Structure formats: structure tokens, C-alpha cells
Amino acid sequence: MSRKFQWGNIYLGIVFVLLYLPILFLIVYSFNAGDVMQGWAGFSLKHYNELFSDTRILEIVVSTFLIALLSSLLASIIGTAGALYIYNLKHTVIKNVFLSLNNILLVSPDVIIGASFLILFTVMGFALGFTSVLLSHIAFSIPIVVLMVLPRLQEMNQSLVAAAKDLGANNWQMLSRVILPVISPGILAGFFMAFTYSLDDFAVTFFVTGNGFTTLSVEIYSRARQGVSLEINALSTMMFAVSLLLVLFYYVISTRAVKNKKRSTRLVLPASEGL
Amino acid sequence: MQPVKLCAFLVTIDLLIKSEGWELTNISTPIIEFKNVGLSYGDDEVLKNIDLELEAGKFYTLLGPSGSGKTTILNLISGQLRVTHGDIFFEGNIINDVPVEKRHMNTVFQDYGLFPNMTVFENVAFGPSIKGMSKKNIKTKVTEMLTLVKLNQYADREITELSGGQRQRVAIARALANDPEVLLLDEPLSALDYKLRKEMQYELREIQQRLGITFVFVTHDQEEALAMSDWIFVMNDGVIQQNGSPEDIYDEPINHFVADFIGESNILDGIMKTDYLVHFTGKDFENVDAGMRPNERVEIVLRPEDLDLTTIENGKLIVTIADQSFRGDYYEITAIDDDGNEWQVQATNKSQIDARVGLTFDPEDIHIMRFNESENDFDARLESYEGEEDAEK
Numbered sequence: 213m214s215r216k217f218q219w220g221n222i223y224l225g226i227v228f229v230l231l232y233l234p235i236l237f238l239i240v241y242s243f244n245a246g247d248v249m250q251g252w253a254g255f256s257l258k259h260y261n262e263l264f265s266d267t268r269i270l271e272i273v274v275s276t277f278l279i280a281l282l283s284s285l286l287a288s289i290i291g292t293a294g295a296l297y298i299y300n301l302k303h304t305v306i307k308n309v310f311l312s313l314n315n316i317l318l319v320s321p322d323v324i325i326g327a328s329f330l331i332l333f334t335v336m337g338f339a340l341g342f343t344s345v346l347l348s349h350i351a352f353s354i355p356i357v358v359l360m361v362l363p364r365l366q367e368m369n370q371s372l373v374a375a376a377k378d379l380g381a382n383n384w385q386m387l388s389r390v391i392l393p394v395i396s397p398g399i400l401a402g403f404f405m406a407f408t409y410s411l412d413d414f415a416v417t418f419f420v421t422g423n424g425f426t427t428l429s430v431e432i433y434s435r436a437r438q439g440v441s442l443e444i445n446a447l448s449t450m451m452f453a454v455s456l457l458l459v460l461f462y463y464v465i466s467t468r469a470v471k472n473k474k475r476s477t478r479l480v481l482p483a484s485e486g487l
Numbered sequence: 488m489q490p491v492k493l494c495a496f497l498v499t500i501d502l503l504i505k506s507e508g509w510e511l512t513n514i515s516t517p518i519i520e521f522k523n524v525g526l527s528y529g530d531d532e533v534l535k536n537i538d539l540e541l542e543a544g545k546f547y548t549l550l551g552p553s554g555s556g557k558t559t560i561l562n563l564i565s566g567q568l569r570v571t572h573g574d575i576f577f578e579g580n581i582i583n584d585v586p587v588e589k590r591h592m593n594t595v596f597q598d599y600g601l602f603p604n605m606t607v608f609e610n611v612a613f614g615p616s617i618k619g620m621s622k623k624n625i626k627t628k629v630t631e632m633l634t635l636v637k638l639n640q641y642a643d644r645e646i647t648e649l650s651g652g653q654r655q656r657v658a659i660a661r662a663l664a665n666d667p668e669v670l671l672l673d674e675p676l677s678a679l680d681y682k683l684r685k686e687m688q689y690e691l692r693e694i695q696q697r698l699g700i701t702f703v704f705v706t707h708d709q710e711e712a713l714a715m716s717d718w719i720f721v722m723n724d725g726v727i728q729q730n731g732s733p734e735d736i737y738d739e740p741i742n743h744f745v746a747d748f749i750g751e752s753n754i755l756d757g758i759m760k761t762d763y764l765v766h767f768t769g770k771d772f773e774n775v776d777a778g779m780r781p782n783e784r785v786e787i788v789l790r791p792e793d794l795d796l797t798t799i800e801n802g803k804l805i806v807t808i809a810d811q812s813f814r815g816d817y818y819e820i821t822a823i824d825d826d827g828n829e830w831q832v833q834a835t836n837k838s839q840i841d842a843r844v845g846l847t848f849d850p851e852d853i854h855i856m857r858f859n860e861s862e863n864d865f866d867a868r869l870e871s872y873e874g875e876e877d878a879e880k
Contacts, residue, residue: 369598371599372600374594375661377587378565378594378662379593379614381617385617390602393602394603
């Protein structure tokens with residue numbers, strides 16, 4: 213038994229080393245005093261200095277986060293409404309058609325989505341830039357939100373809706389006071405998923421960024437083509453740190469929620485005798 | 488002259504009051520009334536031509552097996568379902584198309600339907616806050632309701648921290664917090680264990696009597712129905728088979744289904760030879776029923792608790808004990824008569840298996856059921872010969 217565990221651990225260790233080695237390599241070289249990724253010339257923060265004096269890249273970072281935040285917020289709203297609509301459809305055939313359409317968008321290659329958006333925007337005479345990127349990010353994020361929210365709705369006890377109506381709530385009160393709070397974990401998960409998808413999307417964005425406007429992934433790609441500058445390493449390290457912080461943050465709030473639940477039940481137990 | 492005048496005056500007043508009272512009871516409309524109500528899904532007729540009247544302030548039970556249409560009636564009253572044909576009245580007004588949230592009734596759901604995102608207090612406060620009650624009044628109301636269901640210590644608890652019995656109470660408090668005129672209960676006790684269910688039966692009955700509002704309770708448990716109700720509707724196949732007080736329904740089941748569903752019964756085929764003489768298991772017996780055709784084929788019901796075991800000489804029938812089991816306060820005995828009919832008997836004393844004993848019962852314990860007799864026919868027949876009896880006396 214313990215032997216098996218040993219082998220399993222070694223296997224896992226190798227997998228994780230292989231996965232994280234390139235990132236580690238990149239991070240280490242972001243502190244290199246030299247200008248290339250070959251040969252260690254000593255520790256230095258000069259690439260970080262360069263990065264923070266590069267206003268263009270800082271602007272791009274800000275707009276990338278702005279796009280991610282806005283698109284995931286709007287996609288959460290539209291996607292939740294869509295999930296509610298699909299959930300309330302009585303006709304099973306139409307319901308399945310909607311679900312299939314949703315899932316097809318989710319699995320279809322980004323390149324195709326990007327290209328089709330490019331064609332759509334050019335045909336419409338729509339100027340490429342911030343808005344076109346935002347719109348396309350919203351579009352590919354909606355199916356993700358629908359996919360995260362719909363199971364929550366289906367898990368929801370049907371008599372909650374009946375009870376709310378029974379107690380005199382109109383549709384809006386029922387939605388805002390009962391349904392949305394109950395499915396909020398699904399909406400939150402959908403929002404975070406959409407946020408990360410938007411943040412690191414390259415393929416779709418690459419098609420719909422015009423001249424001038426660009427996001428981080430596209431910018432890094434175009435810079436990397438002109439020869440790798442270690443400034444990109446510094447940027448990537450910062451990005452990695454941010455995602456690490458996000459994961460940590462998520463971990464902390466989720467465990468604290470669990471702890472709160474546990475503590476309150478523990479408090480309840482001695483008093484709950486009798487009934 | 489004065490005292491005579493006074494007397495006459497008092498008599499007049501008395502008459503006036505009496506006639507007033509008579510008129511009042513006559514014009515008081517039922518709180519809920521169904522007139523020829525039916526509900527179908529396509530060709531599937533779930534409810535067939537239901538007529539019923541519910542008086543205010545009583546405890547009604549809709550009793551029947553699953554699929555009998557009892558919950559459908561409840562959902563029609565609450566407004567979750569719409570009639571296919573017929574009319575539903577609330578205090579004399581048609582409410583066929585009044586939406587759920589506009590009706591003066593509330594429901595306790597089978598799975599309670601408590602809002603998991605709210606505390607006990609917030610759950611109970613939901614209805615009043617929707618109505619726009621002030622914060623202070625809501626607090627008073629919720630405290631009152633939680634005290635009523637003995638949960639006032641639990642106001643700040645999360646729903647997930649409550650036991651099944653406590654959730655049940657929250658559901659009742661939440662439904663009552665809206666001051667409904669009718670409380671609808673959809674098998675609310677079915678998820679509780681036996682002891683807790685008994686307790687809740689008492690409490691529900693007590694709550695109903697204290698508040699004086701109408702309860703409509705749906706259950707498949709005949710014991711529960713008999714213990715709690717003022718009036719029972721026995722349902723099967725989308726039809727009200729019989730309605731009446733628990734005693735009426737137990738003592739005078741109208742057909743095979745009701746006799747079989749309510750309590751334990753021995754049901755046999757027989758022939759009503761003349762009035763007050765019935766023939767079954769090859770013998771004639773005196774009984775108390777009349778008003779049927781001579782030699783009409785009928786069904787006989789004899790309740791196990793009305794049967795007694797005795798000596799062979801004293802027995803109206805001779806039976807052989809086939810089986811017995813101890814039930815705490817009595818022995819449940821299965822006996823076979825010479826015709827091969829099986830008899831369920833509740834006896835206080837232990838018997839010997841394979842012993843031959845006498846079986847005895849009183850004439851009034853023999854209950855006769857005619858085939859396809861409707862409730863109205865049954866009542867009319869009963870009245871006709873009971874009237875005769877009174878006239879003879």
C-alpha cells in the first residue's frame with residue numbers, strides 16, 4: 213500500500229516539475245542582470261525597472277484587466293438571464309436546441325470564433341478596437357456562465373419557487389430574494405471562469421484588435437516575435453504572482469466559509485436537544 | 488298588564504334573534520367551494536367533476552392513495568394549477584384565474600420549500616416583508632409565529648442547522664405569518680418519524696383550533712386523517728368516494744374502496760333478502776339496514792374489532808384459528824370459516840392455533856354496501872327508512 217503511494221507521489225512530482233519548470237525558468241531569468249536567457253549574469257531588478265517605465269505596456273495591462281472585468285461582468289448578467297430562460301422553457305425540444313447551441317459555442321475553436329467576429333465587424337463597418345474586443349469577449353464568455361449557472365438552477369428545489377409565489381412574491385421579488393441568492397455560487401464561479409478566459413484569450417482577441425488597441429497576450433506575442441526581451445519575463449512573473457494571489461484569495465474565502473459553517477453548527481449542537 | 492307586555496316583547500325579541508340566526512347560518516357562504524371541477528392533461532382525466540364545500544374554521548382532510556387526485560385538489564385551491572372545467576369559489580367569488588400570490592391562502596409544502604439562503608427569522612418574515620409590513624411589525628409577527636410553533640429560541644439559526652421536525656415547524660410558521668384564511672398542508676408529516684408525527688398531529692390540531700382558520704390537509708395515512716380531521720374527503724381515481732366525519736367514514740364506508748382503505752375490514756359478498764335480513768356464508772343474519780331491492784346482491788363489511796371469539800355454541804359462525812400475532816394491546820387473529828372465508832379478528836385473549844371456536848357479532852356491526860350506490864343515494868336511503876322507524880315509534 214505505502215509502496216504504491218510512493219510511486220504515485222514520484223509520478224505526480226515529475227508531472228508537476230515538468231509543468232512548472234518552464235515558468236520557473238522564466239521567473240528566474242526575469243531577475244537576470246544580462247539581456248538574454250542564456251547564461252546567468254547575476255541578480256538584478258533592471259527588467260522590472262524597464263517594465264515600470266514602459267507606459268505602453270502598463271496601459272495594455274490596465275486595458276486587459278478592464279476588458280476582462282467588464283466582459284465577465286456583462287457576460288455574468290446576460291448568461292444568468294439566459295440560463296434562467298433556458299431553465300424555464302417548458303418545451304424540451306427547444307430547450308435542447310438552446311443547450312446545444314450554447315455547448316457548440318463552448319467547444320468550437322477560438323480561431324473560428326475570432327475569424328467570424330472579424331468578418332462580422334468588417335461587414336458591419338464596425339471599427340476594430342476596445343469595443344470590438346469587449347463585445348467578442350462577452351460573446352465567448354456567455355456560454356461559460358450559462359454552463360456554470362444552469363446546473364445550480366436544476367439542483368434548486370422546485371418548491372422554493374412555489375413557496376415564494378405562495379407567500380405573495382411577484383416574479384421580481386421571487387427572482388431577487390430567492391432564486392438569485394440560491395444560485396449565486398454558480399454565478400460567481402461563472403464570473404471567475406469568464407474573467408480568466410478573457411484575461412488570457414489570444415486567438416479571438418488577435419482577430420478583432422485593430423491598430424492601436426491591444427491586450428497583453430497579443431502584445432507579448434508580437435514582442436516575442438521581434439526577439440525575446442527579458443522585460444516580458446518580468447511582466448509574466450508579475451502576472452504569475454497575481455494569479456497566485458487570486459488562487460490564494462479564493463482558497464482563503466472558501467475555507468473561511470466552511471469554517472464558519474462548522475463553527476456555527478458546533479455551537480448549535482449542545483442547545484438543539486429536545487426538538 | 489305590564490308583565491304580560493314585557494313577556495310578549497321578550498318573546499318577540501327572542502323570535503327575532505332566532506330568525507336572524509337562522510338566516511345568518513343560511514346565507515353564510517362556504518369559504519371554498521368546487522362546482523363540477525375537472526382537470527385533464529390531454530386525455531388523462533386527473534379529476535372528474537368534483538363538487539365540494541368547505542366551511543370556515545374547520546379541519547378538512549383529503550385522504551387517498553397516491554395518484555388519487557388529492558394533491559391536485561390542493562393545488563387547485565392554492566392556484567398552482569388551473570381547472571379544465573368547472574368553477575372554484577372563495578367566499579362566494581369565482582377564483583379560477585386568480586394567481587397564487589393574490590389568494591388568501593398559504594401552503595406548507597411536502598418538502599417544506601424553506602429558503603436555504605435565509606435564517607429561520609428571515610424565512611418566516613418573507614411573507615410579511617413582501618406585503619410591506621414595517622420592520623417592527625414584522626418582528627412582532629415573526630416572534631408570535633415562532634412562539635406558536637415553539638421555535639422562538641431558533642430565530643437566528645440557518646435552515647441547514649435544523650432537524651426535520653424543526654424545519655417542519657418553520658414551514659408552518661412561515662405559512663401562518665401571512666395570516667391566511669385557509670392553510671393548505673401537502674403531506675407535511677410524511678418525512679417525520681412515527682413519534683414526531685404523532686406529536687405534530689396533536690400540535691397541528693391545536694394550532695388550527697387556536698387560530699380558528701380553515702385547514703386543508705392532504706395525506707395518504709388514514710390513521711392521521713381519522714385523528715385530526717373534522718371532515719374527511721376520501722379520494723380515489725380522481726373522484727371523491729365519500730366525505731363525512733371520521734366516525735361516519737369509519738362506521739359507514741360507502742363502497743369497497745373506502746372500507747378497504749380506512750381501517751381493517753372483512754369484506755364478503757352477500758344477499759339482502761328482505762329489509763333487516765342479510766344472507767352471507769350460507770346463513771341468514773339479522774341486521775339494521777333496509778331500503779334495498781329484495782334479494783339484492785351486496786357487500787358486507789365487518790370490522791375486526793367488532794368481532795368476538797366465543798364458544799362454538801354461542802358463535803354465529805364457526806371458525807378455525809389459522810394465525811395470530813401479538814399487537815401490544817390486542818391479538819390479531821386470522822380465522823377461516825367453513826366456507827373458506829378469511830376473517831380478521833382483534834381479540835383480547837390469546838388463542839390456540841387450529842382451535843375451532845365460535846365467532847360472534849351484533850346485528851348493528853354488520854355494515855351493508857350496495858354496488859354503485861352514490862353518496863346521495865346512500866343518504867337518501869338511510870333517511871327514508873330511519874324516518875319510517877321514527878314514525879313507527
